[in-house]
Amino acid sequence: MRKRMPADSVLADDEELRPYECDGLSAYRQVPLLAVLPATLEELRHALRVCSTQDVPVVCRGAGTSLSGGALPRADGVLISLARFDRILDIDPVNRTARVQPGVRNLAVSEAAEPFGLYYAPDPSSQIACSIGGNVAENAGGVHCLKYGLTVHNVLQLRFMTIDGELMTAGGSGLDGPGYDIPALLTGSEGMLGVIVEITVKLLPRPETARVLLASYDTVERAGAAVADIIAQGIVPAGLELMDNAAIRAAEAFVHAGYPEDAAAILLCELDGEEQEAQAQVARVRELLLARGATGVRLAKNDAERRRMWAGRKAAFPAVGRISPDYYCMDGTIPRRNLARVLGRILQLSDQYGLGVANVFHAGDGNLHPLILYDANAPGELQRTKELGAQILELCVEAGGTITGEHGVGVEKIDQMCVQFGSQELAQFHAVKEVFDPRGLLNPGKAVPTLARCAELGGMHVHGGRLRFPELDRF
Ligand SMILES: Cc1cc2nc3c(=O)[nH]c(=O)nc-3n(C[C@H](O)[C@H](O)[C@H](O)COP(=O)(O)OP(=O)(O)OC[C@H]3O[C@@H](n4cnc5c(N)ncnc54)[C@H](O)[C@@H]3O)c2cc1C
Numbered sequence: 001m002r003k004r005m006p007a008d009s010v011l012a013d014d015e016e017l018r019p020y021e022c023d024g025l026s027a028y029r030q031v032p033l034l035a036v037l038p039a040t041l042e043e044l045r046h047a048l049r050v051c052s053t054q055d056v057p058v059v060c061r062g063a064g065t066s067l068s069g070g071a072l073p074r075a076d077g078v079l080i081s082l083a084r085f086d087r088i089l090d091i092d093p094v095n096r097t098a099r100v101q102p103g104v105r106n107l108a109v110s111e112a113a114e115p116f117g118l119y120y121a122p123d124p125s126s127q128i129a130c131s132i133g134g135n136v137a138e139n140a141g142g143v144h145c146l147k148y149g150l151t152v153h154n155v156l157q158l159r160f161m162t163i164d165g166e167l168m169t170a171g172g173s174g175l176d177g178p179g180y181d182i183p184a185l186l187t188g189s190e191g192m193l194g195v196i197v198e199i200t201v202k203l204l205p206r207p208e209t210a211r212v213l214l215a216s217y218d219t220v221e222r223a224g225a226a227v228a229d230i231i232a233q234g235i236v237p238a239g240l241e242l243m244d245n246a247a248i249r250a251a252e253a254f255v256h257a258g259y260p261e262d263a264a265a266i267l268l269c270e271l272d273g274e275e276q277e278a279q280a281q282v283a284r285v286r287e288l289l290l291a292r293g294a295t296g297v298r299l300a301k302n303d304a305e306r307r308r309m310w311a312g313r314k315a316a317f318p319a320v321g322r323i324s325p326d327y328y329c330m331d332g333t334i335p336r337r338n339l340a341r342v343l344g345r346i347l348q349l350s351d352q353y354g355l356g357v358a359n360v361f362h363a364g365d366g367n368l369h370p371l372i373l374y375d376a377n378a379p380g381e382l383q384r385t386k387e388l389g390a391q392i393l394e395l396c397v398e399a400g401g402t403i404t405g406e407h408g409v410g411v412e413k414i415d416q417m418c419v420q421f422g423s424q425e426l427a428q429f430h431a432v433k434e435v436f437d438p439r440g441l442l443n444p445g446k447a448v449p450t451l452a453r454c455a456e457l458g459g460m461h462v463h464g465g466r467l468r469f470p471e472l473d474r475f
Contacts, residue, residue: 032073062134068410102133240364257312332396367405
């Protein structure tokens with residue numbers, strides 16, 4: 001590896017490799033065989049060719065914030081960090097696009113576009129740290145994706161390198177292009193099809209105004225029902241987030257966002273657009289929130305208060321990290337009409353397992369993020385946490401939803417893929433993988449389980465198997 005790379009770009013000592021042993025899902029750890037930090041396409045090509053000719057697995061890493069173990073290294077594999085691909089190559093205010101390298105931080109794109117009155121819409125809560133390459137690989141979402149779409153809806157073109165070091169370009173500058181939609185296929189592919197080396201994203205004009213309402217409820221179920229009502233009325237808020245009492249208190253203690261600490265749940269609803277339109281929507285949403293029994297509804301008085309309200313939500317995960325030695329973040333999506341019932345069921349499961357759960361999530365998308373609070377040093381707690389997490393994901397599938405909304409499958413949810421999909425669908429996933437990476441060297445063991453693994457788990461597929469939560473509405 002060192003033949004065509006600077007010595008400091010190839011790390012092999014144990015203490016140099018330690019920082020790469022896990023991503024944001026720290027329950028799983030593994031030091032890689034080697035870590036390499038290429039800074040140019042030539043160095044990356046060299047690294048990939050060395051691995052390819054030696055049949056050595058490759059795991060890519062952006063900022064390492066994944067919550068599903070997607071960037072977890074392998075003992076027999078090379079970890080390739082894209083951190084040095086950190087340049088914004090072009091901001092085009094006329095076409096409203098940005099061309100960036102994969103290691104660029106998500107927030108840095110909006111900061112670079114700011115002087116032109118533009119921004120990059122997908123805004124994961126980790127946006128100060130996570131990379132655009134990682135966002136594409138995970139199809140990341142965020143508070144504003146309800147109205148402006150996930151990463152996949154905001155990517156125009158991708159350049160990527162195959163495991164053999166060939167450079168390919170997919171997509172273009174227009175809204176549609178000939179051929180298969182390869183950028184969409186690569187978005188969410190969790191580093192299993194190619195190494196993303198350049199991304200062209202859409203930039204949006206900043207809305208004229210943005211208003212945030214904060215509504216308090218004395219039950220989580222009522223807050224969940226209000227979300228379903230807002231969406232059913234055809235209103236598309238820019239963001240619609242729910243936090244339960246545990247998350248409210250943790251965030252308030254951390255960032256003093258002005259949340260009511262005695263509320264069982266709060267909803268944050270942002271409405272943006274032209275001044276008059278936003279004002280009219282604020283009035284309609286306020287009525288709906290009150291009709292569902294909100295104990296208080298507050299409109300942010302100015303932009304500073306609006307930002308403070310969002311700061312609490314965006315810091316909620318690290319805030320929960322302050323009240324519990326460890327937390328395990330789940331990520332499932334359900335039809336919004338089932339929100340209230342599923343949240344109630346999660347509360348029951350939390351009692352049953354004796355583990356606290358804090359809920360803070362993209363309610364408008366039906367994208368749940370139950371944070372299971374545990375202590376990795378308490379014997380058996382991690383195992384119980386994983387079992388509770390698995391139950392929650394299976395509950396999401398039975399409620400007509402999916403086992404992931406934005407965090408990907410990684411190693412965390414690989415068994416639940418057997419619940420979500422049958423052997424026919426999984427065979428198609430393997431066929432796609434084989435076209436891009438016939439020897440299975442890119443991120444093996446992640447995202448798509450083998451058919452044998454699912455068979456060993458005993459045919460869990462929800463449509464062919466048993467139902468655990470028969471009380472839920474299904475599609
Ligand atoms: C506090 C916190 C809040 C979060 N909030 C959100 C949120 O609101 N929404 C959300 O969607 N996610 C959220 N996440 C999860 C995480 O930030 C996202 O999944 C993010 O997209 C990961 O980016 P990364 O650069 O850290 O990628 P990494 O963690 O380094 O890698 C993630 C996956 O992408 C692959 N990968 C990385 N770079 C490349 C590349 N160039 N080419 C090919 N494959 C690559 C890796 O192999 C791995 O499979 C949060 C995480 C934390 C810790």
